[in-house]
Amino acid sequence: MKKHGYGIGSMWYGIGSTAATNPSGAFVDFLDDGTAIVLSGCAEIGQGSTTVLAQIAAETLGVDLEDVAVITADTGVTPDAGPSSASRQTYISGNAVRLAAEKAREQVVAKAAELLDLDPVDIRLRHGQVWYEAEPTGRTIKDIIAQCRGEGILTLGHGSFNPVTTNLDPATGQGTPYATYAFATQIAEVDVDTETGIVEVKKIVAAHDVGTAVNPQNVEGQIEGGCSMGIGYALLEEVAVKDGKIQNPGLSSYLIPTALDMPEIFPVIVEATEPSGPYGAKGVGEPALVPTAAAIANAVADALGIRLYDLPLTPERVVAEIKALDSLKPE
Template identity: 50%
Template sequence: MAKKRGIGIACTFYGIGYGNGFPDVSTALVEIHDDGSVTVRTGAADCGQGSNTILAQIAAQEIGVPVEKVTVVSADTDATPDAGTTAATRQTYVSGNAVKLASRKAADKLLEFVARELGVNTIMGLKASDGYITVLGYPQKRMSIAEAATRARLQGVRLVGEGTFIAHTTKLDENGQGAPYWPYAFGVQIAEVEVDTETGEVKVLKVIAAHDVGRAINKAGVIGQICGGVAMGVGLALMEEVILQQGNILNPSFSTYLIPTSLDIPEIEPIIIEDPEPTGPYGAKGVGEPATLPTAPAILNAIYNAIGVRLTEFPATPERVLRALKAKEKGGSQ
């Protein structure tokens, strides 16, 4: 039988943030305007992973306005505070916490003003949601956030909050021991492949990807991250390879450096595991890089399960698969 199928599994754990004692800091500024809209200023660069959406949702939740009323100004060195790099799966956790802190400070300033206006002796007696601030137990007594913000400004109260979050990390000691990261993301993926033993071609049929994200603030975004990570993992496993000759890249374009197209991507079943992280914004952690890490190992394990040869080099091109099969037939090792 020319085509054989196999199933492989791989697990991952991944430290969120820079780690190893390296300073991991993000600062955000949040301002509530007269019309009830909100501006978030953050240095966090949204490269397509959706951090702007997440940060807008966090600000909207803290202040009590619809997310459509929130504008995120990001990655502008002239107008935004430093948030560190968009790397290490850190922005939801680190900058999310910074935005949450800044939003809370701005919201509390508004609540303190409204408490005086409505004759409430503590902001604990107020609730902000859906664009209104309401007296608990007396919902008829309320004020819109837009009206409250306008009144506050006319009385010289500027509704701005600044928040800085520093991720916990310690440097490893001289023996390589310590707690370099906090928190960790966890995941497991199962891949099903079909290997053509005559051509060496590997086709990934399905990937089941389960990832602990702490809490999914935006489930559609998390699913997108998981599926995108799997797609990149498929590329690593089967086709992406930089070919060097005396320091020169021989395949510098997408005509020779192959990446997966939509036709190469298997069926992906994302599974979101929510185990809230106490130190994360609403329990959230990151899911960027962890979604890529287990895919290629799971695929190589599935190839081994299908044809009984262990590939130890990426990518698993048809040529390498055929060489491994021939070595097996000759009684050699790959």
């Protein structure tokens, strides 16, 4: 018989290293042709950080995304950005890039204000053009940078950001381990086959507060990827260790979800602006995975009326629990 259930899992997750300094630095060079180079030590591992850093720089400098080149993770030329871990790069390196870009921008704005005889606070840079409030001035960023070069001024900026945290009090455990937190709730719908013990995840709705979603498509990708890892954690993945040796070191014995194991996922992006984040952004990498297994386990408990306490919820475990419950029932 197939039994149907729904479960919910919620989480909060600290962005950045726990109760530790974890700064990031960036350099921005606003070039003669009105394009920019961003240097950041941030390692792109597929999460989209290079794209996000380029977007933040483009937004700050008032140029198109295509006009920003980002050089990353090269210790020969890039400043330290800390690790791509702790769901921290958008928040921390994003801030460093924004600060560096603001410094490069300030010099262009100051020169434009001088040339146009305007107040710098009224100057905007958009799509490579210099604007006076809501009106284009007809001057391009490239013109202004050329003027700067003529006067021997380079339009460079550097920035660094370290989230505000404290050490934790060793006696009480109290303190501020993170400068900001991500929040999420996921709901899973499952079918459980009571004869085979197979749990099939039918649907996951995953709502994540990521602050501003700098790149919504990337945020969805991170959420969907996190859900697949969470399904693996809930149903498939277990490192078997015997005498200090891993017994299932290959993908033939340690199973991860395939496309056939994936339900439809409905990512819901909740944009609650984080005041300390770059344009209000926080992080999403690890949070995407955190609530999934809890939601699935709760859905299985809802379906069966039995709560399983060991992950993964393999068919063997599920059948054993059903049998154990049946054996307690009076004949």
